[in-house]
Amino acid sequence: RESAEISLKDIDHLAKSSFPLCMRHLYDKLKEDHHLKHGGRMQLGLFLKGVGLKLDDALAFWRAEFSQKVGAERFEKEYAYNIRHNYGREGKRTDYTPFSCQKVISSTPGVGDHHGCPFRHFSEENLRAALGGMGVGNRGMDDIIDKVRNRHYQVACTLTFEAVHGSSCDAGINHPNQYFIDSQKILQS
Template structure:
């Protein structure tokens, strides 16, 4: 096994040990995240069984938890850990890592797109002379050795003009090989989080219990320290990065100053999970519900009259009242399966007749060709694919999110919040 984590180990492990492995790794990553020195930890030994299990279990927690702050934390902390490990390798260890990766690649059933440049890089790293060169007084500006890669595998380096590009081929000097290996690690990690289908685990009581404990004990600390805060007076500014379903709710709220109970619940959880603290949420909803409802909305509630009810409801969503359960925003699948008799809520790609108006309102450059493709996907009931296609119209480098698309993940990609600087 290598600490690049191409494949998970197979076997049985006691639940109590699994919980220990995950919590120990999380504590270790928190130290890494804060850029502190770390002590020996038997559960995070490079390439060990515990190291592999802990990494993949945290990926599962990230996918099922659907928490933007935790996802950001995991991406940055795991990348920082990988960088520390790679830059500390001896010549022998670097060659061993490359050989292990090449063996793992040969065993893969589904080969991701980034595997080809990884193979090329590893084939060079197995050469003793080159590995020794990289591990002894090597500088970033060194160009003694180089490899040729298709430009599409080095887009970030091309964009920063850090490499030479000729006829679509990038010449990557050895001074950037370790940096590029770290980039491929991040690509692999993002791909795993965004494209792994975990539907069967959503009903596994062991996984759900572990997820509940981590959410209750660790998510609040991590999300407070790793995400920006969304202020109530900044929602209009960032709403251009909202997915169409949440953008529609935002427009309706601003226009009518009211939402139905279920749609207010969905929208509140979305704002919570993209960084709005409970105090800001109270300010946000107070400002709207102090105004009289307009248009066709016949809501009889008002903040002054029902303040205690609203305060309790908001605090309850944040896990501060009732069962103390911190709720998370709903998935696209949940929204699409909801029975919507009106256009106030729901998935626009499934149920809206005025979809074209909504999409162009947020993205004026939305072309007729794009709208035609979206309507074709809508006709085939491929609503999430249509949403991703729309997202790619202004964020073309986004990953495939079809398995685990949520409104929060859409917002994360649109804001480029999940990018990690190498």
């Protein structure tokens, strides 16, 4: 899914207003730890590419965080290649596409990983806290948790979208980038 170009300075604001929980979590962890493991870099990196972050801005974005943790030199040596690779500028020059919900939900994050779908991979306690942080109130919360208990993760995400935006999402959420685009449509109208 394509959308308009976004620039570096917009990301912080967009993360709060229009990122689905899976990406918001990765974004917050990146800001907190100045680091993400491979699975998280792939999931968030390809999502950002999908929302319209150009390669130069993507490099600046990751460099700003990682250089605080590993230093600018190690960033260039060990991480910049993979970012260019995701944009099809290295290796086989495949243009990698952002992950669908199905792919994110079926991933298997290990200890220290922050990728995956919070509706599937968080404990109920952590999920409630994260949803509260997105502005979901008590009434909406119980409906969402009910869907999660029945393993309807995308339905739970759709209800979250509706609670956060105060607007229905008839198509349902099936892709993190679709969540972003639909959110922007509502917020910009």
